[in-house]
Amino acid sequence: MIRDAKLWTWHVLAGLVIFVFLGLHMLIMHLDDVVNIASLNPAGGHPIDWANVVARGKMIFFPVTYTVLLGAALFHGLYGLKNILFELNLGDGVKRATTVVLALLGLGLFVYGTWAAFASLALARSL
Amino acid sequence: MLTAKGYPNRLGVGGWLGGGRWGMERYLYTLHRLTGLGLIFYFLLHILVTSARAFGEAAWVASMGRVTGPLFTVGEYLVFLAFAFHAANGLRLAFIELGWGVGKPFEPVYPYKTSVDFQRPLAIVALLLAALLAAAGTLDFFVLHKGVTP
Amino acid sequence: MDFANVKEVTYRVRRFDPDKDRAPHWEEYRIPYAPGMTVLDGLWLVKELHAPTLAWRSSCRMGVCGSCGMLINGSPRLGCNTQICELETTTVAVGPLPNFNIIKDLVPDLMPMLETHRQLLPFIVRDDHEEMEKPSGEFWQSPEELEHYLQFSYCIKCGCCMAACPTCATDPVYSGPMPLAQAHRYNSDSRDNGFTHRRQVLEGERGPWRCHFAGECSRVCPKGVDPAKAIQLMKRELVADYFKLREQRCPARLAETPKGVARREGIPEAPAPTVR
Ligand code: SF4
Ligand code: SF4
Ligand code: FES
Numbered sequence: 001m002i003r004d005a006k007l008w009t010w011h012v013l014a015g016l017v018i019f020v021f022l023g024l025h026m027l028i029m030h031l032d033d034v035v036n037i038a039s040l041n042p043a044g045g046h047p048i049d050w051a052n053v054v055a056r057g058k059m060i061f062f063p064v065t066y067t068v069l070l071g072a073a074l075f076h077g078l079y080g081l082k083n084i085l086f087e088l089n090l091g092d093g094v095k096r097a098t099t100v101v102l103a104l105l106g107l108g109l110f111v112y113g114t115w116a117a118f119a120s121l122a123l124a125r126s127l
Numbered sequence: 128m129l130t131a132k133g134y135p136n137r138l139g140v141g142g143w144l145g146g147g148r149w150g151m152e153r154y155l156y157t158l159h160r161l162t163g164l165g166l167i168f169y170f171l172l173h174i175l176v177t178s179a180r181a182f183g184e185a186a187w188v189a190s191m192g193r194v195t196g197p198l199f200t201v202g203e204y205l206v207f208l209a210f211a212f213h214a215a216n217g218l219r220l221a222f223i224e225l226g227w228g229v230g231k232p233f234e235p236v237y238p239y240k241t242s243v244d245f246q247r248p249l250a251i252v253a254l255l256l257a258a259l260l261a262a263a264g265t266l267d268f269f270v271l272h273k274g275v276t277p
Numbered sequence: 278m279d280f281a282n283v284k285e286v287t288y289r290v291r292r293f294d295p296d297k298d299r300a301p302h303w304e305e306y307r308i309p310y311a312p313g314m315t316v317l318d319g320l321w322l323v324k325e326l327h328a329p330t331l332a333w334r335s336s337c338r339m340g341v342c343g344s345c346g347m348l349i350n351g352s353p354r355l356g357c358n359t360q361i362c363e364l365e366t367t368t369v370a371v372g373p374l375p376n377f378n379i380i381k382d383l384v385p386d387l388m389p390m391l392e393t394h395r396q397l398l399p400f401i402v403r404d405d406h407e408e409m410e411k412p413s414g415e416f417w418q419s420p421e422e423l424e425h426y427l428q429f430s431y432c433i434k435c436g437c438c439m440a441a442c443p444t445c446a447t448d449p450v451y452s453g454p455m456p457l458a459q460a461h462r463y464n465s466d467s468r469d470n471g472f473t474h475r476r477q478v479l480e481g482e483r484g485p486w487r488c489h490f491a492g493e494c495s496r497v498c499p500k501g502v503d504p505a506k507a508i509q510l511m512k513r514e515l516v517a518d519y520f521k522l523r524e525q526r527c528p529a530r531l532a533e534t535p536k537g538v539a540r541r542e543g544i545p546e547a548p549a550p551t552v553r
Contacts, residue, residue, distance in 0.1 A: 003480045003481050004480065004481055004482055004484055004486040005479070005480035005481075005484065005486070005515050005516070005518075005519055006480075006519060007486075008486040008512075008516075009516050009519055009520075012221050012224065012225070012516075015217050015221055016218075016221060018214075019214055019217065019218060022210065022214070023214065026207065026210060026264075030203075030207055030264055030267055030268070031263055031264065031267050032267070033266070033267045033271035033272065034263045034266055034267050034271065035263075048191060050184045050187055050188060053180050053187060057180070070174070073170055074170075077163070077166065077167035077170055078167065080163050080167065081163075081164070081167055083486075083487060084160065084163075084164070086448070086450075086482070086487075087444055087447050087448040087451070087487055088140070088447055088448075089447055089448055089449060089450070105171075109171065109174050109175075112174065112175075112178060113174045113178060115178075115181070116177075116178035116180065116181040117181075119181035120180045120181045123180075123181060123183065132378060132380065132386055132388075133295065133378035133379050133380040133381075133385075133386045134293055134295065134300070134301060134378055134379040135378050136301075136373060136374075136375050136376065136377060136378055136379050136385070137375065137376050137445075137446055137447060137449075138375045138376060138446035138447075139446060139447060140446075140447060141446070142375065142376070142443055142445075142446020142447065143443045143446060143447065150491075150492055150493065150496050152490060152491055152492040152493075153443070153491045153492070153493060156443065156489050156490070156491040159489070160489075220489070220490060223490050223509055224488075224490060224509055224512055225509070225512065225513050225516060226509045226510045226512065226513030226514075229505070229506045229509050229510070230506060231424075232424060232425055232426065232427065232428040232429065232465075232503075232506065232507075232510075233424060233427075233428060234424070234427055234428060235428050235431060235500065235501025235502070235503070236501070237501065239498075239501030239503070241492075241495035241496065241498075241501070241503045241505065241506065242492070242495055242503050242505050242506035242509065243492035243495050243496055243505065245506075246490075
């Protein structure tokens with residue numbers, strides 16, 4: 001059983017990592033018309049246009065930072081969710097089950113998301 | 128945990144919202160909780176939806192097509208606002224909960240000035256930062272907005 | 278509100294008799310008002326004039342014993358420390374402190390809080406057992422070292438902070454602001470060496486991790502203890518300890534009696550020590 005002192009410390013550190021990388025993600029995706037960084041959105045138009053997705057997908061920077069963000073955000077979010085649920089005074093069995101379900105959910109999505117990030121790197125480079 | 132005797136009188140989830148005097152930080156706590164819940168549920172779906180890019184253009188366009196329309200725009204806008212608040216307030220919390228900005232222990236003299244008062248400037252800065260982010264987002268979402276190129 | 282012409286106030290009191298009632302209910306009483314009356318004074322009048330069976334705890338009636346914590350117009354406060362006129366209304370709603378079970382009327386069961394307090398070792402823990410059992414002198418402590426914990430040592434264990442804390446509203450596992458602040462009070466005492474013992478509880482589920490700095494505990498504390506400050510400082514210590522960055526500290530040594538100095542004339546001898 002990892003104790004809360006450790007989990008909470010990493011929860012806060014993950015929060016700071018998210019602050020940086022999600023900040024960047026939001027800058028690219030949602031603040032593109034306010035602060036336009038042309039090199040990250042080379043095809044012009046909307047940031048989620050396929051051409052831009054491919055262009056970003058070619059840079060190794062994105063799969064790597066996406067994976068860091070994915071891991072940090074999943075841990076931060078699911079640990080936060082776990083805390084909120086635990087504060088509801090669940091029974092011990094329910095608590096254990098919740099921990100397992102959330103951990104599996106997190107791991108599963110982390111593996112899938114990481115695969116997707118690197119698969120699209122390969123795909124974009126082959127185009 | 129200990130067994131207590133007598134009539135149970137815990138406030139329950141309602142107590143998350145207000146138990147005693149309501150202070151600004153209590154609202155921030157509630158909002159942080161709500162926005163956090165919103166963000167994590169959005170994020171779980173977001174992973175699934177955007178992973179479609181690994182399957183090529185058709186899958187990507189189809190996946191994005193499923194999440195367009197005014198309802199999703201408003202939804203995304205709310206997610207952005209939640210992000211703006213949660214990020215700014217989260218930065219403040221990271222500071223405070225590691226013991227910065229709450230003041231040193233000192234002999235309390237009435238009227239008491241507590242850690243809540245000491246960190247108040249941080250709370251205001253966090254709100255301003257959130258407002259700034261939210262304003263930039265609003266500008267982008269509704270004023271300067273360009274659509275996805277068909 | 279101007280209390281100059283107020284002659285009467287209304288008390289709404291949350292009543293619960295475990296032998297008769299299924300659930301608590303409100304009852305209303307009107308009592309005469311005189312300037313300077315505290316909420317606790319009013320309760321005595323209610324008992325005298327209307328409800329002889331009304332139960333509550335109080336003792337010192339001067340904010341020292343911590344018995345009379347109650348929910349007054351929605352805020353956890355001390356009955357004896359609250360003037361009716363500062364409530365700005367002539368209706369005084371008094372209930373038992375929430376987040377504790379109700380034993381009777383306004384009497385909360387503080388045992389879980391006090392038991393948690395006890396488990397967090399609210400006393401000086403040291404390895405020199407002999408000195409602890411048979412003290413031969415005083416431990417040395419500077420005024421600066423005193424400042425580190427003095428504020429937290431003003432706690433009177435009234436439980437108001439527990440009643441205000443949103444986490445305590447649902448979670449009986451979380452230790453709550455009072456016991457945590459007291460654990461920090463001893464952790465930050467230069468004479469103490471019990472951090473590693475208290476850490477065993479503090480680094481787990483019962484530790485400070487479910488405090489989210491809603492700050493209510495510090496806002497309601499009648500003694501200015503500022504438990505929220507203690508809890509955040511405690512988190513910092515525990516995180517530092519996790520990264521092995523916590524300052525290692527030898528607990529204070531015995532203060533030595535200065536040698537070779539003579540007592541100035543006219544200063545009387547100190548009284549005989551009371552602790553042997
Ligand atoms: S910290 Fe303050 S409110 Fe809490 S028990 Fe101590 S004196 Fe009462
Ligand atoms: S600051 Fe922490 S302990 Fe105090 S009321 Fe808020 S959540 Fe509870
Ligand atoms: S009666 Fe002692 S604190 Fe109020």
